Amino acid sequence: MxxxxxxxxxxxxxxxxxxxxxxxxxxxxxxxxxxxxxxxxxxxxxxxxxxxxxxxxxxxxxxxxxYSRFSTENRGKYIIRMCKSAPCHICGARDVAQAICDFLEVEPGDTTDDGLFTVEFCECIGLCESSPSVMINDKTYSNLTPDKIREILSQYQQGVV
Structure with missing residues (x-):
């Protein structure tokens, strides 16, 4: 401990x-x-x-x-929260979620081996009008595509964000 x-x-x-x-x-x-x-x-x-x-x-x-924003398990430095509700998935959230998991080589709920990212699905994050959206810690990203989220994650990996 x-x-x-x-x-x-x-x-x-x-x-x-x-x-x-x-x-x-x-x-x-x-x-x-x-x-x-x-x-x-x-x-x-x-x-x-x-x-x-x-x-x-x-x-x-x-x-x-x-509350899902808290955890008793160790998590990554950056918590990626992806909405799992129907409105976001209609707008392409499933593809964005798959891009996140593929890029980071994790499954939902897992933390990357380097301890940098944890990927979590949650209920609505309140950004339906600009979905698909994710939260990384307290910062939101909206109107995402698989390419946009890969670029954002790359910036986090490089320490740019």
Missing amino acids: KTLSSETIQEIQSLAAIYKESKERLMEVLLEMQSLTNNSFSRETIEVVSNFTGIPESKLYDYITF
């Missing part, structure tokens, strides 16, 4: 202070905390977050496992 660094613990403590001031920001704060720890919440991370926020570990675990 990887132990959290003292810097990460300090950053979690700072984010917990934001939550204590504004409890409605829980999701935002937890997403930021997750970005500090391999895009996932380990048992140790949940314990540290619980200590600083005062939220019981069991409630944090329930929250984290309920």
Whole structure:
């Protein structure tokens, strides 16, 4: 098990202070905390977050496992979320999804061997009017084609984005 660094613990403590001031920001704060720890919440991370926020570990675990934006499994630096709803697939999302998986040599739900990308399917990401669309972390890309998504992924691999 990887132990959290003292810097990460300090950053979690700072984010917990934001939550204590504004409890409605829980999701935002937890997403930021997750970005500090391999895009996932380990048992140790949940314990540290619980200590600083005062939220019981069991409630944090329930929250984290309920929402698809959170994970208890290690994920890549970049999380690619592809909508799996019908409207996007009518507009060509299936071809874009296949291009992503082929380009990265992974199946949906997998992380690339280099730990750079995790590919996930999710429900609607709210961009039906410009589908097919994907989210890579918090950045959205719309009106995609297989060629466009391969170019975007290549830029991430090269560190351009």
